[in-house]
Amino acid sequence: MNHPLDALESSVAYLRALIEGLDESQYVASAHPTEWTVADTMSHLGSGAVIMKRRFEDVVAGKETPPEFNQSVWDVWNDKTPHAQVTDALVADQAFLERILDITPEEREVFTFNLGPLVLDFTAAIGLRLNEHVLHVWDIEEAFDKSATLQRDAVSFMVDNLELVIKFTSKTTGSGDVLRIRTTEPQRELVLTLGAESVTLEEGEQSDDPHHIEMPAESFVRLLYGRLDAAHTPAAAESEHLESLRIVFPGL
Secondary structure (H helix, E strand, O other): OOOHHHHHHHHHHHHHHHHHOOOHHHHHOEOOOOOOEHHHHHHHHHHHHHHHHHHHHHHHHOOOOOOOHHHHHHHHHHOOOHHHHHHHHHHHHHHHHHHHHOOOHHHHHOOOEEEOOEEEOHHHHHHHHHHHHHHHHHHHHHOOOOOOOOOHHHHHHHHHHHHHHHHHHOOOOOOOOEEEEEEEOOOEEEEEEEOOOOEEEEEOOOOOOOOOEEEEHHHHHHHHOOOOOHHHOOHHHOOOOHHHHHHHOOOO
């Protein structure tokens, strides 16, 4: 896969296959985190797809999305039954995918997506949806398979899209620690700084420092999203720093 859009297309298909393999009674089973059901998670993905589709269309058309649009979509989805939340989410998810696949190379080149103070290009905007999508697919799959992992094809894109994500998933403890992180599958050298006012993640240089933390990239992504509790930590990700890092990354 050469672009996060390829991985997103794969994740959309993976989610559909996963949901179609469930019995309707499982729609109200607890997902991860446990205060959400499968239907709740699907509603989040579905409403997000509707919102993102409109915003992408407005960007391409050179228009502003009305500020009240998001809330109007959430109101609609909150009123749906669990069955409708699940089935309608599959439709919305596919519709959003098809719309972004239709965006031309020329339109992608000039595409800018505003997220608060941040301005993202096409690839970065797709990367955010990919991270969200794959994580919530895991939330659902984990409810029925405790050994579930993030989709392998997506992890290489997700681990390279964490510098932005960390702004939303971290809670600084002000320890001032600077930790060297080495991921495997794929290998990345990263520097995690737990500053007094913010947490940052930057690319690092390969080092022979014996005190670096090494773990699979899949585990590191879940850690930063608050999904690497003791019950979901493989032996390859164990570290003396995990307990303190779980406090820094409580999850979304």
